[in-house]
Amino acid sequence: MRPKSDTLTGQELELMKVIWRTGRATVREVYEDLKTRRTIAYTSVQTMMNVLESKGHLRKEPGDRAQTYVPVRPQQTVVRSMVREFVDRVFDGSARPLLVHLLKEKGLTAAERKELQKLLDKEGE
Amino acid sequence: MRPKSDTLTGQELELMKVIWRTGRATVREVYEDLKTRRTIAYTSVQTMMNVLESKGHLRKEPGDRAQTYVPVRPQQTVVRSMVREFVDRVFDGSARPLLVHLLKEKGLTAAERKELQKLLDKEGE
DNA sequence: GGGCGCATACTAATTAATTAGTATTAACGA
DNA sequence: TCGTTAATACTAATTAATTAGTATGCGCCC
Numbered sequence A, B: 001m002r003p004k005s006d007t008l009t010g011q012e013l014e015l016m017k018v019i020w021r022t023g024r025a026t027v028r029e030v031y032e033d034l035k036t037r038r039t040i041a042y043t044s045v046q047t048m049m050n051v052l053e054s055k056g057h058l059r060k061e062p063g064d065r066a067q068t069y070v071p072v073r074p075q076q077t078v079v080r081s082m083v084r085e086f087v088d089r090v091f092d093g094s095a096r097p098l099l100v101h102l103l104k105e106k107g108l109t110a111a112e113r114k115e116l117q118k119l120l121d122k123e124g125e
Numbered sequence C: 001g002g003g004c005g006c007a008t009a010c011t012a013a014t015t016a017a018t019t020a021g022t023a024t025t026a027a028c029g030a
Numbered sequence D: 001t002c003g004t005t006a007a008t009a010c011t012a013a014t015t016a017a018t019t020a021g022t023a024t025g026c027g028c029c030c
Helices: A010-022 A027-035 A042-054 A075-091 A095-104 A110-121 B010-022 B027-035 B042-054 B075-091 B095-104 B110-121
Strands: A058-061 A068-071 B058-061 B068-071
Touching: A010 A027, A010 A042, A010 A068, A010 A075, A010 B075, A027 A042, A042 A058, A042 A068, A075 A095, A075 B010, A075 B075, A075 B095, A095 B075, A095 B095, A095 B110, A110 B095, A110 B110, B010 B027, B010 B042, B010 B068, B010 B075, B027 B042, B042 B058, B042 B068, B075 B095
Parallel strands: none
Antiparallel strands: A058 A068, B058 B068
16 A cells, blocks of 8 residues: 655656746646646646645635645745655665765766855854 | 656665665565564565565575575665656756755764765866 | 474555546636 | 636546465474
């Protein structure tokens, strides 16, 4: 039996990303966005958005013609909890090995390195 | 319908962690380890280990009395792919925001900071 | 040999999320 | 008003992983 996910699942996150990007959206708007990338039924989007609402991630507001769905929490907050859950699950709560992993991977620009250096220099920030 | 997971699911990861820790294990050994932490049936462990075998994460070897399961890939390799999948999924492939997230969280010791500084200083490592 | 415990193979049920169709109502434009 | 499109409510089916039981075979010890 499938355990409940503490954090956003794959599809839930896809939908939330669309809505976070625009700030608020109707089912139709999310559907139009997603269908540019893949085949999905309008009613699938509708269902998922209602699931997200019932889970407390979205709030419904009356719109001109269609209900508008608004995120309950900012993206950063939600992503933060997802990062925490990932670190707990995969690294037993310690961020250090994850940081080491990421820094050892090529892909950071010089500017990004500088920025990260700054963050590392700040004590207790 | 549940999409297939590209990476280890929650329970799969729990089992793999036990086996990575010991290097190889029988169903019984994994079962004894897990049951110290939670209620689970021996046959549940058995099933999951066979699932992991069929998925290519474990290899069966004949043992003295019980078959021994051996990881096919080292933990680091598997964890690396899980990190990649996470970054792709949550951060659209860019490690930078995840690094910023992690560095802004309190929790790193001075020694850890020093270590990370070193990694940042290394060009193209 | 027999009883008991363990290992293995097989089978079945459950779950949450995912996918999407149908029916009905509402809105819009001619 | 009517026809068409869109929105909403509701319903149903599917999926992969998870949980675990049953039946049988094997090993050990008395």
